[in-house]
Amino acid sequence: MNNVLEVHDIQTFIGQYHILEGVSLEVPRGSITVLLGRNGAGKTTTLKSIIGLTPPKTGAVLFNGAEIQGKPTFRITGQGIGYVPEHRAVFRDLTVEENLRIAERKKGDLALRGDFIFNLFPDLKRLIKLPGGHLSGGQQQMLAVARALVPENTLLLIDEPSEGLAPVIIEQMIEAIRQLSAYTTVLLVEQNFIMASQLADRYTIIESGRSVKSGQMADLVKDGDTIRRYLGAT
Amino acid sequence: MQVSLSRRWQKIFSGRGAQGWVYLAVFALLALFPLIAGLTIGNPQAASEGAGFFEGLLQRAESGYAKFWQGMLIQMLILSIFAMSYDILLGYTGILSFGHAMFFGTGGYAIAILIGQHFNWPFFQALGAVVVIAVLQSLIFGILSLRVKGVYLTMVTLAFAEMFFILAEAGDFRQYTGADDGLHGFPVPAYLSATEHRTRFYYLALILFVLVFLAARRLINSPTGRVMIATRDNENRAMMIGFNTFWYKLIAFVAAGVFAALAGALSALFNVSVTPATLTTFRTIDALAMTIIGGVGTLIGPILGAGIIQLLGYWLERWFGANWTLIYGIIFMLIVVFLPYGIVGTLRRRSFGWKAGWARWKQLLTGKAAPG
Numbered sequence: 001m002n003n004v005l006e007v008h009d010i011q012t013f014i015g016q017y018h019i020l021e022g023v024s025l026e027v028p029r030g031s032i033t034v035l036l037g038r039n040g041a042g043k044t045t046t047l048k049s050i051i052g053l054t055p056p057k058t059g060a061v062l063f064n065g066a067e068i069q070g071k072p073t074f075r076i077t078g079q080g081i082g083y084v085p086e087h088r089a090v091f092r093d094l095t096v097e098e099n100l101r102i103a104e105r106k107k108g109d110l111a112l113r114g115d116f117i118f119n120l121f122p123d124l125k126r127l128i129k130l131p132g133g134h135l136s137g138g139q140q141q142m143l144a145v146a147r148a149l150v151p152e153n154t155l156l157l158i159d160e161p162s163e164g165l166a167p168v169i170i171e172q173m174i175e176a177i178r179q180l181s182a183y184t185t186v187l188l189v190e191q192n193f194i195m196a197s198q199l200a201d202r203y204t205i206i207e208s209g210r211s212v213k214s215g216q217m218a219d220l221v222k223d224g225d226t227i228r229r230y231l232g233a234t
Numbered sequence: 235m236q237v238s239l240s241r242r243w244q245k246i247f248s249g250r251g252a253q254g255w256v257y258l259a260v261f262a263l264l265a266l267f268p269l270i271a272g273l274t275i276g277n278p279q280a281a282s283e284g285a286g287f288f289e290g291l292l293q294r295a296e297s298g299y300a301k302f303w304q305g306m307l308i309q310m311l312i313l314s315i316f317a318m319s320y321d322i323l324l325g326y327t328g329i330l331s332f333g334h335a336m337f338f339g340t341g342g343y344a345i346a347i348l349i350g351q352h353f354n355w356p357f358f359q360a361l362g363a364v365v366v367i368a369v370l371q372s373l374i375f376g377i378l379s380l381r382v383k384g385v386y387l388t389m390v391t392l393a394f395a396e397m398f399f400i401l402a403e404a405g406d407f408r409q410y411t412g413a414d415d416g417l418h419g420f421p422v423p424a425y426l427s428a429t430e431h432r433t434r435f436y437y438l439a440l441i442l443f444v445l446v447f448l449a450a451r452r453l454i455n456s457p458t459g460r461v462m463i464a465t466r467d468n469e470n471r472a473m474m475i476g477f478n479t480f481w482y483k484l485i486a487f488v489a490a491g492v493f494a495a496l497a498g499a500l501s502a503l504f505n506v507s508v509t510p511a512t513l514t515t516f517r518t519i520d521a522l523a524m525t526i527i528g529g530v531g532t533l534i535g536p537i538l539g540a541g542i543i544q545l546l547g548y549w550l551e552r553w554f555g556a557n558w559t560l561i562y563g564i565i566f567m568l569i570v571v572f573l574p575y576g577i578v579g580t581l582r583r584r585s586f587g588w589k590a591g592w593a594r595w596k597q598l599l600t601g602k603a604a605p606g
Contacts (some may be wrong), residue, residue, distance in 0.1 A: 036509040083474045091467045093531075094460060096418055102460050103475045147475065 003062075004029045004155050004182035004185045005050070010059030010069070012049045019045045019208040020056065027155065027202075032177070032186045034200035034217070036193070036231055042209040043189040044086060047157045050187075051083050052076045064154070066196055078105065079170045082148030086159040086189075090147070092133030099132050099143055105151035116183075117146045120176045138169035145176065155185050160162075162192045174198055193231060197221050237374055259559075263439055268295040268433045269302055276300035295433050300453040302355050304436045308428070309437040310544045311425055313524065317536030319493035320521035325531035326454055327486040328466030330388045332518055336375070337491040338397060339367055341498030343417070346508045352367030357423045362602075364499045365492055365531030370380045370492025376484045383469075392515065399513040416509030428504045439500060444491050450533055466531075512581050527569050529576030538577055571595045 005027040005069065020042050023158040027033045035043045048054040050061055052073040068076050077083060083219035091099050100110055100117070118125040121142040127135060132143060141161060148156055161177065162170045174195055181199075190196040197201070197217060202216040207230055220226060241524030269291050278589065285293060288391040292299060312393070316338055323329040344367050347359035368377045401407065403414050411417065422428075428435040453459050464472040472479050502508040511517070524543050529535025533550075546565065550558035572591035573580045580586050 003492045051474065053474070072478070073470075074476050077474055078476045085471065085474065089471050089474075090462045091471065093463055093467055098460050102457070102464055105476055143513065151476070 002028055004064060006060075006188065007046070007050065008060040008062070010046075010049055010055050010061065012045055012102045014045070014054055019054075019209055020049060022059075023049075023206060023211045025207055025211055027185055027187050029185055029202045030143040030181075032181050032199050033112045033204065034188045034190050034196045036190070036196060036203055037206040038230070038232065039191075041075040041206045043206055044159055045209075046206060047083065047159055047187070047189060050076075050157065051081060052086070080152060081155040081182075082151070082153035082156045084144050084148045084156065084158040084161065088137060088144050088161060089136070090140045090143045093131060095097060095131055096127055096135070096143055099147055100124075100150050101123060103150040105106035109151050113149060115212045117149050120179060121146050122148075129194040136167050137174075141165060141169075141173065142176070143174075145180075149180060153184055155187065156180070157187050159187070159189045159191075160191060160196050162190060170195060193227070198226035260399055261287060261444060263438075264307075265594065266302070267307060268292070268436055271295055271300035271303055276308065276320075282396060288371030292433060296431075301432045305428070306544065306548065308432075308436055308439045308504055309501075310541045312445040312497050312504065313520070313540035314537040315443055315497040315500070315523050315603070317488040317528070317540045318446060318496065319452055320518075321492070321525045321530065321533065321536045322450060322453070322486050322490040324522070324525055325535075326459065326466060327462045327483055328469075329486065330389050330484060331391040331490075331560075332515060333375075333379075333391030334521055335395075335515065335517030336391075336395040336398045337372065337494035338498035338501070338517055339508070339510075340371060341368060342496030342502035342512050343411060343494070345499040346417045346502050349422070350417065352410060357426070361499065364495055368492045368495030369488055371495075372488040373484070374493075374553035376487035380480055380483050380487065395513065395515065395518065399510055401509040403514055408409055414510060418507040422503050422506055423554060426457050426503060428448035430508075431481075434447045435504065438567050442496060442500060446496065447533065447537075450493065453485075454533070457570065458485060465532075484513070489510055520550060523566065526576055527566070529575075529580070532576075532578045532582070535576050535578040542577075551602070567598070568595075571598060 003026045006023045007023060008173075009022050010020055011018070011026050023042065023046050025033070025035070025046075030209070034102045035046060037043050045054055049118070052071055052227060055070055059069070060067055063076070063079060063081065070078065087201070091102070092103065104110055124141055124142060124146055127139060132140065135143060145161065147160065148158075158177065161173050165173065170192070179214055188196070190201060192200075199222075200217045202218050203217050204213065205212050205226070212230065213226060260516030272291040272295030274295075275298065276291075276296075277298035277300075278294065280297035281290035281293045295304065296299030306320065312557075320331075320334050320338075323331050323334070341364050344364045345360050346353045348363055349357060353360075375391070375394050379387055382390060402411050404411075404417075405413050407413070424430065426435060426438065454462070461472060461477050461479075462480045462485070464477070465482055469479050472482075498512060501512070520543070525536045526539065527540070527542055528533075546562060547558070551559050554561055569577075571594045573586070574594075575583055
């Protein structure tokens with residue numbers, strides 16, 4: 001099985017709103033794939049549909065070849081998908097350590113991967129006893145990514161890791177994601193095209209709830225027309 | 235052995251919040267209260283001739299104001315257990331239940347009916363049954379009501395509690411429940427009579443209070459408790475990292491239900507009466523008010539809130555007569571406006587601000603948002 005994740009023509013409604021009107025994408029094993037598109041195009045909803053927070057009404061989601069759509073979120077993530085939601089979703093009242101420990105799927109997960117995590121984000125080790133709510137924005141984002149690394153995940157979904165971060169922190173985040181991609185496959189949502197182009201191998205563009213274009217990142221960087229048309233950026 | 239035991243205790247007492255020795259000091263003070271009360275406000279004539287100092291103290295504790303204030307403290311301890319149980323739901327799991335009185339009332343009715351004329355069960359057997367009934371009740375209603383979230387959950391819990399209120403009031407079961415009169419004068423074992431052995435009952439209430447406090451603290455500081463707090467923070471996030479939050483909410487529901495039922499049973503034993511009023515929404519709102527005044531999401535807060543409400547009710551009624559609830563309402567508003575996180579919560583956050591509170595107060599009275 002070459003693709004860790006395959007999404008086939010999913011349609012998702014939130015309330016009466018038809019948000020995804022046909023999204024398909026593939027995430028090859030070992031790659032970093034990025035979802036691109038304007039604000040409100042449906043990138044975040046695509047991630048949420050994959051892990052079942054907003055389950056798709058039709059279409060199929062295949063994780064390692066098996067259908068996972070329609071299952072409850074905790075079962076989907078339990079199969080080995082880590083999800084880093086947007087807006088630094090840490091537990092504000094739990095300490096950094098508790099935030100990490102709570103993510104253990106098997107006892108000893110944190111002990112096993114703790115060194116790797118603290119190597120990636122040395123700041124977190126210093127802040128280990130502090131409540132999540134007391135961390136700065138960048139530190140919270142690091143904690144949110146770190147939390148997804150605690151259990152053994154074959155796929156990480158990361159939503160807008162650069163959002164609202166200072167440039168120097170973004171550099172750290174890019175470096176961290178590049179390092180962790182050696183161990184796991186990543187599906188990334190990123191508005192910041194520069195960051196996306198530095199990191200990703202593959203891309204899928206979503207426009208008004210439909211996936212309109214997929215391919216190699218290296219080709220997209222050269223394709224000024226597509227960038228202007230769908231992303232409005234250079 | 236001793237070392238490991240003391241470590242265990244340290245572990246139980248050293249969670250977040252106040253240091254362990256503060257709790258131990260408060261428990262010690264509560265444990266000594268009957269003796270102190272006997273010495274200071276008990277009737278000196280109550281000690282029998284030839285009784286030793288200690289024996290005399292205990293006899294004096296059963297008299298006059300010493301007896302009365304032990305009764306006040308017993309009620310505070312009962313309310314504290316009830317409020318703590320409520321805070322497991324509201325403060326630690328983020329479930330706003332309007333039906334918590336259901337467990338309190340059912341606990342009271344269960345013990346009264348089981349030791350009463352129809353069943354004549356031995357006391358401890360009946361107390362065990364209260365726990366079993368509470369577990370079953372909270373499992374059933376937890377599974378049913380936790381299917382929905384937020385305000386719908388609140389409404390479902392309210393409906394269940396009303397159901398039990400109507401059942402208790404219905405004439406059809408008068409033989410068992412006493413219908414709208416409730417049950418009075420059921421045979422509480424003589425050795426537990428709060429009128430004959432006030433000090434003994436006080437210690438029973440204190441022991442139960444301490445046990446519930448330690449159990450709740452253990453639960454909250456356990457990995458399960460961490461997931462409960464995570465669920466309160468953000469349920470989706472807790473599910474994302476792989477927790478079926480339903481079970482954690484159910485655990486909170488059952489723990490809260492059992493503790494509330496014990497408080498209800500204790501209250502019925504103390505008053506030797508149980509009425510449909512123990513099943514009303516007002517009972518739930520009492521617990522809500524105690525929790526909010528003391529501080530949501532802390533264990534000490536509800537205890538403090540229970541004490542404050544009990545004392546306020548007593549003193550305000552003495553000073554202002556029948557209209558005391560008006561003053562009580564104003565005080566409650568002031569607390570909510572000036573201490574939005576409750577007493578303990580505001581202390582922990584060190585967030586007390588006259589100015590911010592004053593601005594909220596003006597906004598409340600004038601309906602206008604403060605400038606700036």
